[in-house]
Amino acid sequence: MQLTDLYQGFRDPATIHSLATEIKKLASGLDTDVNIMEVCGGHTHTIMKYGLLQLLPENIKFIHGPGCPVCVMPKERIDHAIALANQPNVILVSLGDMIRVPGSTGSLANHRAKGCDIRPIYDPLDTLKIAEDNPNKTVIFFAIGFETSTPMTAALIEQAEQQGVNNLLFHINHVLVPPAIDAVMAEKNAKVNAFIGPAHVSVISGAKIYQAAVDQYSTPVVVSGFEPVDVMQSILSIVKQKSANEAKLEVQYTRSVTFDGNVHAQQLVNRYFELRDEFRWRGLGPIAKSALKLKDEFIQRDAEHHFKSVLPTEPIDDHKACQCGDILRGLASPKECKVFGRGCSPQTPLGSCMVSSEGACNAYYRYGEIPHA
């Protein structure tokens, strides 16, 4: 079987059209707007890249959520990465887009150009080889991501522990989806009345993590895959619930998501991590128990502990003109930001929503908002 066979059915034009027709039919009977927050930037990407908005009726609206790990990192944490990379004999390793996000003295890419040893990787386990190949250097894995990527960091710690790779440290920025949903709903002007949850998070954590949101806010939550058919099916499920005046937790991504998730991965995460008292999210501000840190027994691997004296502690706010905060809270759309496409573009981003390919501003800038055909 070809890899392409795996997704072709989820991009089938006839299926997409019939889902669009059914959504339109049902939504025409609703007397209020359906304001769906797709929590994850990957879904924003799917919606924009595949032009799904053009297939939907006007009373179905999207509010782009805070589920982009790069976008929610406050500037002071980026400055941590830069400060670490500038230490003598340090190799800083991180994933993907992190390398482009501007801190207060440029991005990691800028500092790499100045001579810092900064290496983007795809698989966190590659960091182990970097540490083994450079026994005289301190290798720091700058860990970012939601529940999806945390087990990979935990697996890396486990390998380092088992193999006694002692020159590998960690700077942990793993964040959690449910507290972010609570922060969005705590907003007085919150318009969101339905959620699409990211399937890859629930492959690990299970669909159960959204039950509290369903119960507390009486909103439908559908755990969805990332292909266009997945998203259209999830929208249809939400519209069906709205028509029946229901608020349920549903799993669209039945091909891998269970209610309880991957218990083994959860155990691995719990072995090494515990909740932080508080983490400051870009745009959302400080949220209690919304992120993870290394357990005290692994403090010898904690770069935040080791390099405490050189890491900045003051919060740094975004550029005043940048509305990433409102966008991440669902209060503004990218196009409402005054600097969108003018002072702020992917080449010269003012805020993180424009930097990351998962960011809402980046998706709008890249794919445009082409009106109905």
Next chain:
Amino acid sequence: MLDANKTIQLSHGGGGKEMDQLIKSLFFKAFDNPILRAEEDAAKLQLSGPVAFTTDSFTVSPLFFAGGNIGKLAIAGTVNDLAMMGAQPEYLSCSFIIEEGFSIANLKIIVESMAEELQQSGARIVCGDTKVVPRGCADGLFINTTGIGRIIMPNISTKNLSADDVIIVSRDIGRHGAAILMAREGLELESDLTSDCASLWPMVEQLIAANIPIHAMRDATRGGLAAVLNEWAKASNVGINLIEKEIPIADEVKGLCELFGFEAHDLANEGTFVIALPREAADGAVEILQRYGHCEKACIIGNVVETHLGKVVLTTPWGSHRYLDLPQGELLPRIC
């Protein structure tokens, strides 16, 4: 004789006996022709009429990849820049910047594939230079080639697109970028995917011989198909519509894009070109490419319009539209 088991020393660039040996037994032997053999300070060329003139430096990492190496690329790249201007590639210069310690056996393989690639277009290397830099001052080997060609079909330009032109692509896109990504350290994948690296003059020669009225022609190198079309849309102040399902992409490239979150139209090509030409000439051009140019996958992928000026719009298989923007920044794998 040069010992293939040995490595390049600083003395190979010192202007003395070792350098002479390297040049004579390797470069002259592979690129032999009367102009080069004359060994003057500069090559003497016979030129008349309009000529195209281009230069390019090659720093690809890794130096060897599926479907080619830096040498093949250095010839095809410059030959293609000339061909895309409707010029027959004739004379090339070639400069090597070699890092001390580079394997002579590998240098030999690279030089031999350059000689082989030259045969595709009939171009000749008529002058060159060799520098050896201390270890750590270069990444193995850098090559610069500069080329001159006689313009046979004038008036090909990025500014020449007009409404009702159609867009043709010569083959499936994204292969070179995908092959390089797969060969890079860290992405340990196995596949039969090869780069499209090739000289395009033989195909272009066929199109010119058949009097195909080409408005614009460009090899879709760095930045891929997306970069070429965006550049054209802006330079000619037109809009371009693309039909996504018509764009040929190999399954291996699709698979890699799925894994890493790339898009095939952002990936580099080194032997794939795009043509804009009047609609009535399009079928003829596709037939020539397919029948005589070994471009079995050549096809029409879109057309030029007078709306959305300066922008490229992609139509999805289910009829929705989106902009196809220029690729930006480093191509980094997505994180989740």
